[in-house]
Amino acid sequence: MAVSPTTLSANAVRTPASVESINPVNNEIVKRFAATQREDLPAMFERARGAQAGWAARPIFERAAHLRRLRDAIYERREEICDVVSKETGKPRVEALLMEVLVAIDMADFLGRQAPRWLARESVPHHSMAMKAKRAWLEYAPRGVIAIISPWNFPFSIPMTEAMAALVAGNGVILKPSEMTPWSGALVGDMARQAGYPEGLLQVAQGAGDIGAAIIEAGPAKVFFTGSVPTGRRIAEACAKKLIPSVLELGGKDAMIVLRDADLETASSAAVWGAFSNCGQACVGVKRVYVEEPAAERFIALCVEKTKKLRLGPPSDPDAEIGPMIRATQLEKIEAQLKEAAAQGAEIAAGGKRRPDLGPSFFEPAIVTHVNHSMRVMREESFGPVMAIQAAGSAEEAVRLANDSAMGLAASVWTRDEVRGAAIASGVRAGSVMVNDLLSYYGICEAPHGGSGESGWGRTHSRLGLQEMTDVKYVDVDRLPRVKKPWWFGYSAGMADAARGLIDLLFAPSGLRRLRALGGRRSAAGMMFRGGRI
Numbered sequence: 079m080a081v082s083p084t085t086l087s088a089n090a091v092r093t094p095a096s097v098e099s100i101n102p103v104n105n106e107i108v109k110r111f112a113a114t115q116r117e118d119l120p121a122m123f124e125r126a127r128g129a130q131a132g133w134a135a136r137p138i139f140e141r142a143a144h145l146r147r148l149r150d151a152i153y154e155r156r157e158e159i160c161d162v163v164s165k166e167t168g169k170p171r172v173e174a175l176l177m178e179v180l181v182a183i184d185m186a187d188f189l190g191r192q193a194p195r196w197l198a199r200e201s202v203p204h205h206s207m208a209m210k211a212k213r214a215w216l217e218y219a220p221r222g223v224i225a226i227i228s229p230w231n232f233p234f235s236i237p238m239t240e241a242m243a244a245l246v247a248g249n250g251v252i253l254k255p256s257e258m259t260p261w262s263g264a265l266v267g268d269m270a271r272q273a274g275y276p277e278g279l280l281q282v283a284q285g286a287g288d289i290g291a292a293i294i295e296a297g298p299a300k301v302f303f304t305g306s307v308p309t310g311r312r313i314a315e316a317c318a319k320k321l322i323p324s325v326l327e328l329g330g331k332d333a334m335i336v337l338r339d340a341d342l343e344t345a346s347s348a349a350v351w352g353a354f355s356n357c358g359q360a361c362v363g364v365k366r367v368y369v370e371e372p373a374a375e376r377f378i379a380l381c382v383e384k385t386k387k388l389r390l391g392p393p394s395d396p397d398a399e400i401g402p403m404i405r406a407t408q409l410e411k412i413e414a415q416l417k418e419a420a421a422q423g424a425e426i427a428a429g430g431k432r433r434p435d436l437g438p439s440f441f442e443p444a445i446v447t448h449v450n451h452s453m454r455v456m457r458e459e460s461f462g463p464v465m466a467i468q469a470a471g472s473a474e475e476a477v478r479l480a481n482d483s484a485m486g487l488a489a490s491v492w493t494r495d496e497v498r499g500a501a502i503a504s505g506v507r508a509g510s511v512m513v514n515d516l517l518s519y520y521g522i523c524e525a526p527h528g529g530s531g532e533s534g535w536g537r538t539h540s541r542l543g544l545q546e547m548t549d550v551k552y553v554d555v556d557r558l559p560r561v562k563k564p565w566w567f568g569y570s571a572g573m574a575d576a577a578r579g580l581i582d583l584l585f586a587p588s589g590l591r592r593l594r595a596l597g598g599r600r601s602a603a604g605m606m607f608r609g610g611r612i
Protein backbone atom coordinates (compact mmCIF):
# COMPACT_ATOMS: atom_id res chain seq x y z
CA MET A 79 0.00 0.00 0.00
CA ALA A 80 1.37 3.41 -0.93
CA VAL A 81 0.99 5.18 2.39
CA SER A 82 3.84 6.51 4.46
CA PRO A 83 3.32 6.40 8.20
CA THR A 84 3.95 9.10 10.74
CA THR A 85 4.82 7.86 14.20
CA LEU A 86 2.71 9.70 16.77
CA SER A 87 3.94 8.09 19.95
CA ALA A 88 5.13 4.71 21.05
CA ASN A 89 1.62 3.42 21.78
CA ALA A 90 -0.47 5.49 19.37
CA VAL A 91 -1.86 4.18 16.11
CA ARG A 92 0.45 5.00 13.26
CA THR A 93 -1.45 7.45 11.12
CA PRO A 94 -0.62 7.59 7.44
CA ALA A 95 0.54 11.10 6.69
CA SER A 96 0.68 10.78 2.95
CA VAL A 97 -0.46 8.66 0.06
CA GLU A 98 2.04 7.99 -2.67
CA SER A 99 1.47 7.61 -6.36
CA ILE A 100 3.88 4.91 -7.55
CA ASN A 101 4.83 4.12 -11.14
CA PRO A 102 4.43 0.33 -11.55
CA VAL A 103 6.91 0.34 -14.43
CA ASN A 104 9.81 0.92 -12.03
CA ASN A 105 8.23 1.34 -8.55
CA GLU A 106 9.35 4.96 -8.33
CA ILE A 107 7.25 7.41 -6.33
CA VAL A 108 5.90 9.99 -8.77
CA LYS A 109 3.84 12.16 -6.43
CA ARG A 110 2.73 12.44 -2.81
CA PHE A 111 -0.63 13.57 -1.46
CA ALA A 112 -1.57 14.49 2.10
CA ALA A 113 -3.66 11.66 3.49
CA THR A 114 -7.09 12.59 4.81
CA GLN A 115 -7.33 12.02 8.54
CA ARG A 116 -10.35 10.39 10.14
CA GLU A 117 -10.93 13.56 12.17
CA ASP A 118 -11.09 15.65 8.96
CA LEU A 119 -14.22 13.85 7.80
CA PRO A 120 -16.94 15.54 9.89
CA ALA A 121 -15.90 18.96 8.58
CA MET A 122 -15.69 17.62 5.01
CA PHE A 123 -19.22 16.23 5.27
CA GLU A 124 -20.51 19.44 6.81
CA ARG A 125 -19.07 21.50 3.96
CA ALA A 126 -20.41 19.07 1.37
CA ARG A 127 -23.89 19.08 2.97
CA GLY A 128 -23.89 22.88 3.05
CA ALA A 129 -22.93 23.10 -0.62
CA GLN A 130 -25.37 20.36 -1.58
CA ALA A 131 -28.41 22.15 -0.17
CA GLY A 132 -27.86 25.12 -2.47
CA TRP A 133 -26.87 22.93 -5.39
CA ALA A 134 -30.00 20.76 -5.18
CA ALA A 135 -32.14 23.91 -5.33
CA ARG A 136 -30.61 24.98 -8.65
CA PRO A 137 -32.64 24.17 -11.77
CA ILE A 138 -31.69 20.97 -13.51
CA PHE A 139 -30.71 22.86 -16.66
CA GLU A 140 -28.06 24.70 -14.69
CA ARG A 141 -26.73 21.48 -13.17
CA ALA A 142 -26.61 19.91 -16.64
CA ALA A 143 -24.72 22.93 -17.98
CA HIS A 144 -21.96 22.19 -15.46
CA LEU A 145 -21.59 18.75 -17.03
CA ARG A 146 -20.92 20.40 -20.36
CA ARG A 147 -18.22 22.50 -18.71
CA LEU A 148 -16.79 19.34 -17.19
CA ARG A 149 -16.86 17.71 -20.63
CA ASP A 150 -14.89 20.65 -22.04
CA ALA A 151 -12.40 20.52 -19.15
CA ILE A 152 -11.77 16.82 -19.78
CA TYR A 153 -11.29 17.51 -23.47
CA GLU A 154 -8.86 20.34 -22.77
CA ARG A 155 -6.81 18.24 -20.36
CA ARG A 156 -7.07 14.88 -22.15
CA GLU A 157 -3.33 14.40 -22.61
CA GLU A 158 -2.64 15.32 -18.99
CA ILE A 159 -5.22 12.75 -17.85
CA CYS A 160 -3.44 10.10 -19.92
CA ASP A 161 -0.05 11.12 -18.49
CA VAL A 162 -1.32 10.80 -14.93
CA VAL A 163 -3.26 7.56 -15.42
CA SER A 164 -0.44 5.90 -17.36
CA LYS A 165 2.13 7.00 -14.80
CA GLU A 166 0.30 5.46 -11.87
CA THR A 167 -1.17 2.37 -13.55
CA GLY A 168 1.30 1.69 -16.39
CA LYS A 169 -1.51 1.35 -18.94
CA PRO A 170 -0.80 2.01 -22.63
CA ARG A 171 -1.69 5.50 -23.82
CA VAL A 172 -4.24 4.20 -26.35
CA GLU A 173 -6.13 2.51 -23.51
CA ALA A 174 -5.92 5.65 -21.36
CA LEU A 175 -7.38 7.68 -24.23
CA LEU A 176 -10.19 5.23 -25.00
CA MET A 177 -11.06 3.77 -21.61
CA GLU A 178 -10.47 6.76 -19.35
CA VAL A 179 -10.82 9.96 -21.41
CA LEU A 180 -13.35 8.92 -24.05
CA VAL A 181 -15.59 7.02 -21.60
CA ALA A 182 -15.68 10.02 -19.24
CA ILE A 183 -16.10 12.72 -21.86
CA ASP A 184 -18.88 10.82 -23.61
CA MET A 185 -20.72 10.29 -20.32
CA ALA A 186 -20.49 14.01 -19.52
CA ASP A 187 -21.97 14.84 -22.91
CA PHE A 188 -24.64 12.14 -22.68
CA LEU A 189 -25.80 12.94 -19.15
CA GLY A 190 -25.68 16.66 -19.91
CA ARG A 191 -28.28 16.02 -22.64
CA GLN A 192 -30.37 13.28 -21.03
CA ALA A 193 -30.43 14.13 -17.34
CA PRO A 194 -32.93 17.03 -17.59
CA ARG A 195 -35.41 14.67 -19.24
CA TRP A 196 -34.72 11.68 -16.99
CA LEU A 197 -34.82 13.70 -13.77
CA ALA A 198 -37.97 15.57 -14.72
CA ARG A 199 -41.31 14.78 -13.09
CA GLU A 200 -42.71 11.59 -14.58
CA SER A 201 -46.47 11.44 -14.85
CA VAL A 202 -48.18 8.39 -13.28
CA PRO A 203 -51.47 7.62 -15.01
CA HIS A 204 -53.80 5.52 -12.84
CA HIS A 205 -55.46 2.44 -14.23
CA SER A 206 -58.12 2.25 -11.53
CA MET A 207 -61.44 4.08 -12.04
CA ALA A 208 -61.47 4.92 -8.34
CA MET A 209 -58.26 6.95 -8.74
CA LYS A 210 -59.17 8.88 -11.86
CA ALA A 211 -59.69 12.09 -9.90
CA LYS A 212 -56.03 12.16 -9.05
CA ARG A 213 -53.04 13.71 -10.77
CA ALA A 214 -49.78 12.00 -9.83
CA TRP A 215 -46.13 11.93 -10.73
CA LEU A 216 -42.71 10.66 -9.67
CA GLU A 217 -40.00 13.05 -8.56
CA TYR A 218 -36.33 12.07 -8.65
CA ALA A 219 -35.05 13.90 -5.60
CA PRO A 220 -31.35 14.17 -4.70
CA ARG A 221 -30.20 11.95 -1.86
CA GLY A 222 -27.68 14.27 -0.19
CA VAL A 223 -23.94 13.60 0.06
CA ILE A 224 -22.92 10.40 -1.68
CA ALA A 225 -19.72 8.44 -0.98
CA ILE A 226 -17.90 7.12 -4.03
CA ILE A 227 -15.17 4.60 -3.18
CA SER A 228 -13.26 3.51 -6.23
CA PRO A 229 -10.53 1.09 -7.39
CA TRP A 230 -7.25 1.65 -9.20
CA ASN A 231 -7.84 -0.15 -12.50
CA PHE A 232 -9.85 2.62 -14.21
CA PRO A 233 -8.83 5.32 -11.77
CA PHE A 234 -10.24 8.28 -13.69
CA SER A 235 -13.26 7.06 -15.64
CA ILE A 236 -14.92 5.05 -12.83
CA PRO A 237 -15.03 7.81 -10.18
CA MET A 238 -15.56 10.54 -12.76
CA THR A 239 -18.61 8.95 -14.42
CA GLU A 240 -20.16 8.14 -11.05
CA ALA A 241 -19.50 11.65 -9.76
CA MET A 242 -21.12 13.13 -12.88
CA ALA A 243 -24.34 11.21 -12.27
CA ALA A 244 -24.32 12.10 -8.56
CA LEU A 245 -23.76 15.81 -9.19
CA VAL A 246 -26.27 16.29 -11.99
CA ALA A 247 -28.90 14.59 -9.80
CA GLY A 248 -28.30 17.31 -7.20
CA ASN A 249 -26.03 15.49 -4.76
CA GLY A 250 -22.72 16.31 -3.16
CA VAL A 251 -19.84 13.80 -3.32
CA ILE A 252 -17.06 12.59 -1.06
CA LEU A 253 -14.76 10.60 -3.31
CA LYS A 254 -12.17 8.19 -1.99
CA PRO A 255 -9.94 7.02 -4.82
CA SER A 256 -7.78 3.94 -4.45
CA GLU A 257 -4.66 4.52 -2.41
CA MET A 258 -2.76 3.17 -5.42
CA THR A 259 -4.04 5.90 -7.76
CA PRO A 260 -4.40 9.05 -5.68
CA TRP A 261 -3.29 11.35 -8.49
CA SER A 262 -6.10 10.30 -10.83
CA GLY A 263 -8.55 10.80 -7.97
CA ALA A 264 -7.13 14.25 -7.25
CA LEU A 265 -7.62 15.12 -10.94
CA VAL A 266 -11.36 14.38 -10.63
CA GLY A 267 -11.60 16.93 -7.80
CA ASP A 268 -9.48 19.42 -9.69
CA MET A 269 -11.67 19.21 -12.77
CA ALA A 270 -14.85 19.67 -10.77
CA ARG A 271 -13.36 22.93 -9.48
CA GLN A 272 -12.38 23.94 -13.02
CA ALA A 273 -15.93 23.26 -14.24
CA GLY A 274 -17.25 25.70 -11.62
CA TYR A 275 -19.04 23.34 -9.23
CA PRO A 276 -19.65 25.06 -5.88
CA GLU A 277 -16.80 24.93 -3.39
CA GLY A 278 -17.02 21.83 -1.20
CA LEU A 279 -19.66 20.06 -3.33
CA LEU A 280 -17.18 17.38 -4.46
CA GLN A 281 -14.26 16.64 -2.16
CA VAL A 282 -11.56 14.03 -2.45
CA ALA A 283 -10.52 12.08 0.64
CA GLN A 284 -7.14 10.46 0.11
CA GLY A 285 -6.23 7.30 1.96
CA ALA A 286 -6.55 3.55 2.23
CA GLY A 287 -9.38 1.25 3.35
CA ASP A 288 -9.47 2.70 6.87
CA ILE A 289 -10.50 6.08 5.48
CA GLY A 290 -13.06 4.37 3.22
CA ALA A 291 -14.51 2.70 6.32
CA ALA A 292 -14.50 5.99 8.23
CA ILE A 293 -16.39 7.68 5.38
CA ILE A 294 -19.17 5.11 5.74
CA GLU A 295 -19.14 5.64 9.52
CA ALA A 296 -19.69 9.34 8.87
CA GLY A 297 -23.09 8.52 7.36
CA PRO A 298 -23.26 9.33 3.64
CA ALA A 299 -26.69 9.25 2.00
CA LYS A 300 -25.60 6.33 -0.21
CA VAL A 301 -22.38 4.44 -0.97
CA PHE A 302 -21.22 3.72 -4.51
CA PHE A 303 -18.47 1.17 -4.14
CA THR A 304 -16.41 -0.38 -6.91
CA GLY A 305 -13.82 -2.94 -5.90
CA SER A 306 -13.20 -6.51 -4.87
CA VAL A 307 -15.72 -9.02 -3.50
CA PRO A 308 -14.09 -9.27 -0.01
CA THR A 309 -14.10 -5.47 0.43
CA GLY A 310 -17.64 -5.36 -0.96
CA ARG A 311 -18.74 -7.73 1.80
CA ARG A 312 -17.17 -5.50 4.47
CA ILE A 313 -18.85 -2.45 2.96
CA ALA A 314 -22.24 -4.19 2.78
CA GLU A 315 -21.92 -5.05 6.48
CA ALA A 316 -20.90 -1.50 7.44
CA CYS A 317 -23.79 -0.06 5.40
CA ALA A 318 -26.27 -2.54 6.86
CA LYS A 319 -25.37 -1.47 10.40
CA LYS A 320 -26.34 2.10 9.58
CA LEU A 321 -29.04 1.24 7.00
CA ILE A 322 -27.15 3.14 4.32
CA PRO A 323 -28.17 2.07 0.80
CA SER A 324 -25.40 0.99 -1.51
CA VAL A 325 -24.46 0.12 -5.05
CA LEU A 326 -21.75 -2.54 -5.14
CA GLU A 327 -19.80 -3.02 -8.35
CA LEU A 328 -17.60 -5.99 -7.51
CA GLY A 329 -15.41 -8.56 -9.18
CA GLY A 330 -16.04 -10.63 -12.28
CA LYS A 331 -15.11 -13.97 -13.77
CA ASP A 332 -16.57 -13.21 -17.16
CA ALA A 333 -17.31 -15.99 -19.59
CA MET A 334 -17.01 -15.97 -23.36
CA ILE A 335 -19.01 -18.62 -25.20
CA VAL A 336 -17.71 -19.50 -28.65
CA LEU A 337 -20.06 -21.61 -30.74
CA ARG A 338 -18.83 -23.90 -33.50
CA ASP A 339 -20.22 -21.59 -36.22
CA ALA A 340 -18.45 -18.47 -34.93
CA ASP A 341 -15.96 -16.61 -37.09
CA LEU A 342 -12.94 -17.92 -35.23
CA GLU A 343 -10.53 -15.40 -36.69
CA THR A 344 -12.61 -12.53 -35.25
CA ALA A 345 -13.55 -14.32 -32.04
CA SER A 346 -9.91 -15.15 -31.24
CA SER A 347 -8.84 -11.51 -31.73
CA ALA A 348 -11.72 -10.46 -29.49
CA ALA A 349 -10.73 -13.01 -26.83
CA VAL A 350 -7.10 -11.86 -26.78
CA TRP A 351 -8.10 -8.18 -26.49
CA GLY A 352 -10.90 -8.92 -24.04
CA ALA A 353 -8.60 -10.93 -21.78
CA PHE A 354 -5.41 -8.88 -21.96
CA SER A 355 -6.33 -5.21 -22.46
CA ASN A 356 -5.57 -3.18 -19.32
CA CYS A 357 -3.12 -6.04 -18.64
CA GLY A 358 -6.11 -8.24 -17.80
CA GLN A 359 -6.95 -5.99 -14.86
CA ALA A 360 -10.53 -5.30 -15.87
CA CYS A 361 -13.60 -6.41 -13.95
CA VAL A 362 -15.30 -7.16 -17.27
CA GLY A 363 -12.25 -8.80 -18.84
CA VAL A 364 -12.61 -12.24 -20.44
CA LYS A 365 -11.48 -14.78 -17.86
CA ARG A 366 -13.12 -18.05 -18.93
CA VAL A 367 -13.71 -19.15 -22.51
CA TYR A 368 -15.98 -22.08 -23.34
CA VAL A 369 -15.57 -23.11 -26.93
CA GLU A 370 -17.62 -25.81 -28.63
CA GLU A 371 -15.44 -28.86 -29.21
CA PRO A 372 -15.34 -28.85 -33.05
CA ALA A 373 -13.93 -25.28 -32.95
CA ALA A 374 -11.70 -25.68 -29.89
CA GLU A 375 -8.40 -26.73 -31.45
CA ARG A 376 -8.33 -23.99 -34.09
CA PHE A 377 -9.62 -21.33 -31.68
CA ILE A 378 -6.92 -22.14 -29.10
CA ALA A 379 -4.21 -22.19 -31.78
CA LEU A 380 -5.31 -18.75 -33.03
CA CYS A 381 -5.43 -17.32 -29.50
CA VAL A 382 -1.96 -18.68 -28.71
CA GLU A 383 -0.50 -17.34 -31.96
CA LYS A 384 -2.01 -13.86 -31.37
CA THR A 385 -1.04 -13.73 -27.71
CA LYS A 386 2.59 -14.48 -28.57
CA LYS A 387 2.58 -11.42 -30.86
CA LEU A 388 1.54 -9.01 -28.09
CA ARG A 389 4.11 -6.32 -27.34
CA LEU A 390 4.96 -5.76 -23.68
CA GLY A 391 6.37 -2.44 -22.53
CA PRO A 392 5.90 0.78 -20.60
CA PRO A 393 3.38 3.43 -21.65
CA SER A 394 6.25 5.60 -22.89
CA ASP A 395 6.54 3.10 -25.77
CA PRO A 396 3.65 3.96 -28.14
CA ASP A 397 3.70 0.43 -29.61
CA ALA A 398 3.41 -1.33 -26.25
CA GLU A 399 0.13 -3.23 -25.85
CA ILE A 400 0.62 -4.83 -22.44
CA GLY A 401 1.85 -2.74 -19.53
CA PRO A 402 2.94 -3.93 -16.11
CA MET A 403 0.57 -5.24 -13.47
CA ILE A 404 -0.18 -2.68 -10.82
CA ARG A 405 1.95 -4.32 -8.08
CA ALA A 406 4.12 -7.39 -7.76
CA THR A 407 1.73 -8.66 -5.06
CA GLN A 408 -1.05 -8.92 -7.67
CA LEU A 409 1.32 -10.81 -9.90
CA GLU A 410 2.07 -13.32 -7.15
CA LYS A 411 -1.66 -14.13 -6.84
CA ILE A 412 -1.87 -14.87 -10.56
CA GLU A 413 1.27 -17.00 -10.48
CA ALA A 414 -0.14 -19.01 -7.56
CA GLN A 415 -3.37 -19.71 -9.49
CA LEU A 416 -1.43 -20.82 -12.57
CA LYS A 417 0.98 -22.99 -10.59
CA GLU A 418 -1.88 -24.70 -8.79
CA ALA A 419 -3.80 -25.28 -12.05
CA ALA A 420 -0.67 -26.75 -13.70
CA ALA A 421 -0.25 -29.13 -10.74
CA GLN A 422 -3.86 -30.27 -11.30
CA GLY A 423 -3.24 -31.03 -14.98
CA ALA A 424 -3.77 -27.70 -16.78
CA GLU A 425 -1.43 -26.65 -19.58
CA ILE A 426 0.02 -23.17 -19.94
CA ALA A 427 -0.25 -22.81 -23.71
CA ALA A 428 1.24 -19.31 -23.87
CA GLY A 429 3.09 -16.86 -21.62
CA GLY A 430 2.80 -17.07 -17.86
CA LYS A 431 6.33 -15.88 -17.19
CA ARG A 432 7.69 -12.82 -15.41
CA ARG A 433 9.66 -10.30 -17.44
CA PRO A 434 12.09 -8.71 -14.96
CA ASP A 435 14.06 -7.35 -17.92
CA LEU A 436 11.15 -4.90 -18.46
CA GLY A 437 10.34 -4.07 -14.85
CA PRO A 438 9.33 -5.55 -11.50
CA SER A 439 5.73 -6.45 -12.40
CA PHE A 440 5.71 -7.24 -16.10
CA PHE A 441 4.15 -10.62 -16.89
CA GLU A 442 3.59 -12.39 -20.18
CA PRO A 443 -0.15 -12.82 -20.84
CA ALA A 444 -1.04 -16.43 -20.14
CA ILE A 445 -3.40 -18.83 -21.88
CA VAL A 446 -4.27 -21.87 -19.83
CA THR A 447 -6.03 -24.91 -21.30
CA HIS A 448 -7.14 -28.35 -20.08
CA VAL A 449 -8.87 -26.64 -17.17
CA ASN A 450 -11.94 -27.61 -15.18
CA HIS A 451 -14.11 -26.08 -12.51
CA SER A 452 -12.30 -27.77 -9.62
CA MET A 453 -9.42 -25.34 -10.28
CA ARG A 454 -9.18 -21.94 -8.59
CA VAL A 455 -8.28 -20.39 -11.94
CA MET A 456 -11.86 -21.17 -13.05
CA ARG A 457 -13.59 -20.18 -9.83
CA GLU A 458 -11.79 -17.19 -8.34
CA GLU A 459 -11.18 -13.84 -9.95
CA SER A 460 -7.80 -13.70 -11.74
CA PHE A 461 -7.17 -9.98 -11.74
CA GLY A 462 -4.40 -10.08 -14.31
CA PRO A 463 -3.54 -11.32 -17.81
CA VAL A 464 -4.84 -14.88 -17.62
CA MET A 465 -7.32 -16.45 -20.03
CA ALA A 466 -8.53 -20.00 -19.35
CA ILE A 467 -10.04 -21.94 -22.23
CA GLN A 468 -12.21 -25.03 -21.80
CA ALA A 469 -13.82 -27.11 -24.56
CA ALA A 470 -17.58 -27.68 -24.19
CA GLY A 471 -19.53 -30.57 -25.72
CA SER A 472 -22.44 -28.34 -26.76
CA ALA A 473 -23.79 -24.81 -26.53
CA GLU A 474 -25.97 -25.93 -23.61
CA GLU A 475 -22.94 -27.23 -21.75
CA ALA A 476 -21.10 -23.97 -22.42
CA VAL A 477 -24.00 -22.01 -20.88
CA ARG A 478 -24.13 -24.35 -17.90
CA LEU A 479 -20.40 -23.88 -17.31
CA ALA A 480 -20.66 -20.10 -17.79
CA ASN A 481 -23.40 -20.00 -15.16
CA ASP A 482 -21.44 -22.20 -12.76
CA SER A 483 -19.82 -19.21 -11.08
CA ALA A 484 -20.45 -17.21 -7.93
CA MET A 485 -19.97 -14.04 -9.98
CA GLY A 486 -22.07 -12.72 -12.84
CA LEU A 487 -20.81 -9.42 -14.18
CA ALA A 488 -20.68 -9.66 -17.98
CA ALA A 489 -20.40 -12.30 -20.69
CA SER A 490 -20.34 -12.69 -24.45
CA VAL A 491 -21.62 -15.17 -27.05
CA TRP A 492 -19.96 -15.65 -30.44
CA THR A 493 -21.90 -17.12 -33.37
CA ARG A 494 -22.88 -16.31 -36.94
CA ASP A 495 -26.50 -17.01 -36.00
CA GLU A 496 -27.72 -13.78 -34.41
CA VAL A 497 -31.09 -15.22 -33.35
CA ARG A 498 -29.51 -18.20 -31.61
CA GLY A 499 -26.89 -15.91 -30.08
CA ALA A 500 -29.60 -13.70 -28.58
CA ALA A 501 -31.46 -16.75 -27.22
CA ILE A 502 -28.27 -18.06 -25.60
CA ALA A 503 -27.51 -14.59 -24.18
CA SER A 504 -30.87 -14.68 -22.38
CA GLY A 505 -29.85 -17.88 -20.60
CA VAL A 506 -26.53 -16.55 -19.29
CA ARG A 507 -26.60 -15.19 -15.75
CA ALA A 508 -24.80 -11.85 -15.94
CA GLY A 509 -25.55 -8.13 -15.75
CA SER A 510 -24.63 -7.66 -19.42
CA VAL A 511 -24.23 -10.09 -22.28
CA MET A 512 -22.95 -9.06 -25.70
CA VAL A 513 -23.37 -11.13 -28.86
CA ASN A 514 -20.34 -10.90 -31.17
CA ASP A 515 -18.70 -8.16 -29.13
CA LEU A 516 -17.27 -7.77 -25.65
CA LEU A 517 -16.30 -5.15 -23.07
CA SER A 518 -17.41 -2.24 -25.26
CA TYR A 519 -20.76 -2.00 -23.48
CA TYR A 520 -18.89 -0.31 -20.64
CA GLY A 521 -18.35 2.63 -22.99
CA ILE A 522 -21.97 2.67 -24.16
CA CYS A 523 -23.67 5.32 -22.03
CA GLU A 524 -27.13 3.80 -22.51
CA ALA A 525 -26.00 0.40 -21.19
CA PRO A 526 -26.45 -0.18 -17.44
CA HIS A 527 -23.38 -1.63 -15.75
CA GLY A 528 -23.55 -3.98 -12.79
CA GLY A 529 -23.73 -7.63 -11.93
CA SER A 530 -25.52 -10.41 -10.17
CA GLY A 531 -24.42 -12.87 -7.47
CA GLU A 532 -21.07 -11.95 -5.93
CA SER A 533 -20.52 -9.31 -8.63
CA GLY A 534 -22.70 -7.05 -6.52
CA TRP A 535 -25.96 -5.14 -6.80
CA GLY A 536 -27.33 -1.96 -8.26
CA ARG A 537 -26.31 -0.30 -11.49
CA THR A 538 -24.13 2.54 -12.73
CA HIS A 539 -24.23 4.25 -16.14
CA SER A 540 -27.44 4.66 -18.18
CA ARG A 541 -30.78 5.90 -16.93
CA LEU A 542 -30.78 3.24 -14.21
CA GLY A 543 -27.42 4.44 -12.87
CA LEU A 544 -28.70 8.01 -12.74
CA GLN A 545 -31.81 6.91 -10.88
CA GLU A 546 -29.60 5.14 -8.30
CA MET A 547 -28.39 8.62 -7.34
CA THR A 548 -31.93 9.73 -6.49
CA ASP A 549 -34.69 9.09 -4.01
CA VAL A 550 -37.83 8.33 -5.96
CA LYS A 551 -40.82 10.17 -4.55
CA TYR A 552 -44.47 9.62 -5.51
CA VAL A 553 -46.58 12.78 -5.36
CA ASP A 554 -50.37 12.63 -5.67
CA VAL A 555 -52.78 15.57 -5.94
CA ASP A 556 -56.50 14.84 -5.52
CA ARG A 557 -58.71 17.05 -7.65
CA LEU A 558 -61.76 16.63 -5.36
CA PRO A 559 -60.55 18.26 -2.15
CA ARG A 560 -64.04 18.48 -0.58
CA VAL A 561 -65.06 14.85 -1.10
CA LYS A 562 -64.57 12.39 1.75
CA LYS A 563 -63.19 9.10 0.53
CA PRO A 564 -65.71 6.25 0.54
CA TRP A 565 -63.24 3.85 2.18
CA TRP A 566 -62.81 6.01 5.29
CA PHE A 567 -64.48 5.08 8.62
CA GLY A 568 -68.14 4.30 8.78
CA TYR A 569 -67.71 0.54 8.49
CA SER A 570 -70.89 -1.55 8.46
CA ALA A 571 -72.35 -4.71 6.91
CA GLY A 572 -73.70 -2.54 4.09
CA MET A 573 -70.27 -1.12 3.43
CA ALA A 574 -68.78 -4.62 3.30
CA ASP A 575 -71.47 -5.55 0.74
CA ALA A 576 -70.65 -2.49 -1.29
CA ALA A 577 -66.95 -3.40 -1.17
CA ARG A 578 -67.81 -6.94 -2.38
CA GLY A 579 -69.87 -5.40 -5.15
CA LEU A 580 -66.94 -3.24 -6.21
CA ILE A 581 -64.60 -6.26 -6.37
CA ASP A 582 -67.26 -8.19 -8.34
CA LEU A 583 -67.73 -5.30 -10.74
CA LEU A 584 -64.02 -5.07 -11.45
CA PHE A 585 -62.86 -8.67 -11.39
CA ALA A 586 -65.72 -11.23 -11.43
CA PRO A 587 -65.01 -13.65 -14.31
CA SER A 588 -68.75 -13.87 -15.11
CA GLY A 589 -70.28 -10.95 -17.04
CA LEU A 590 -73.65 -11.55 -15.36
CA ARG A 591 -72.13 -11.20 -11.92
CA ARG A 592 -70.39 -7.98 -12.95
CA LEU A 593 -73.72 -6.63 -14.22
CA ARG A 594 -75.46 -7.56 -10.97
CA ALA A 595 -72.80 -5.73 -9.03
CA LEU A 596 -73.96 -2.48 -10.57
CA GLY A 597 -77.21 -2.51 -8.60
CA GLY A 598 -78.89 -4.29 -5.71
CA ARG A 599 -77.70 -4.89 -2.21
CA ARG A 600 -74.08 -5.41 -3.18
CA SER A 601 -73.98 -2.25 -5.21
CA ALA A 602 -70.54 -1.12 -6.29
CA ALA A 603 -72.09 2.28 -6.85
CA GLY A 604 -72.99 2.25 -3.19
CA MET A 605 -69.32 1.93 -2.40
CA MET A 606 -68.27 4.61 -4.82
CA PHE A 607 -70.78 7.22 -3.72
CA ARG A 608 -71.16 6.56 -0.04
CA GLY A 609 -70.12 9.48 2.10
CA GLY A 610 -67.88 8.97 5.10
CA ARG A 611 -69.64 8.71 8.51
CA ILE A 612 -66.80 10.55 10.28
Ligand code: NAD
Binds near residue numbers: 227231255286289309
Ligand atom coordinates in the same frame (compact mmCIF):
# COMPACT_ATOMS: atom_id res chain seq x y z
P1 NAD B 1 -10.29 -3.18 -3.33
O1 NAD B 1 -11.54 -3.83 -2.90
O2 NAD B 1 -9.02 -3.63 -2.73
O3 NAD B 1 -10.37 -1.60 -3.06
C1 NAD B 1 -11.35 -0.77 -3.65
C2 NAD B 1 -11.48 0.50 -2.82
O4 NAD B 1 -12.03 0.18 -1.55
C3 NAD B 1 -10.18 1.23 -2.56
O5 NAD B 1 -10.40 2.60 -2.67
C4 NAD B 1 -9.88 0.83 -1.12
O6 NAD B 1 -9.07 1.77 -0.43
C5 NAD B 1 -11.27 0.81 -0.53
N1 NAD B 1 -11.43 0.02 0.69
C6 NAD B 1 -10.71 -1.06 1.10
N2 NAD B 1 -11.20 -1.53 2.27
C7 NAD B 1 -12.25 -0.74 2.60
C8 NAD B 1 -13.17 -0.73 3.69
N3 NAD B 1 -13.13 -1.64 4.67
N4 NAD B 1 -14.13 0.22 3.71
C9 NAD B 1 -14.23 1.13 2.72
N5 NAD B 1 -13.37 1.18 1.66
C10 NAD B 1 -12.39 0.24 1.61
O7 NAD B 1 -10.25 -3.32 -4.91
P2 NAD B 1 -9.08 -2.88 -5.91
O8 NAD B 1 -7.94 -3.83 -5.77
O9 NAD B 1 -8.82 -1.43 -5.80
O10 NAD B 1 -9.78 -3.10 -7.33
C11 NAD B 1 -9.82 -4.32 -7.98
C12 NAD B 1 -11.16 -5.00 -7.80
O11 NAD B 1 -12.20 -4.12 -8.23
C13 NAD B 1 -11.32 -6.25 -8.65
O12 NAD B 1 -11.95 -7.25 -7.89
C14 NAD B 1 -12.22 -5.80 -9.80
O13 NAD B 1 -12.96 -6.83 -10.40
C15 NAD B 1 -13.09 -4.82 -9.10
N6 NAD B 1 -13.68 -3.88 -10.06
C16 NAD B 1 -15.02 -3.97 -10.29
C17 NAD B 1 -15.60 -3.12 -11.22
C18 NAD B 1 -17.07 -3.19 -11.52
O14 NAD B 1 -17.57 -2.25 -12.11
N7 NAD B 1 -17.77 -4.23 -11.14
C19 NAD B 1 -14.81 -2.17 -11.89
C20 NAD B 1 -13.46 -2.11 -11.60
C21 NAD B 1 -12.90 -2.96 -10.68
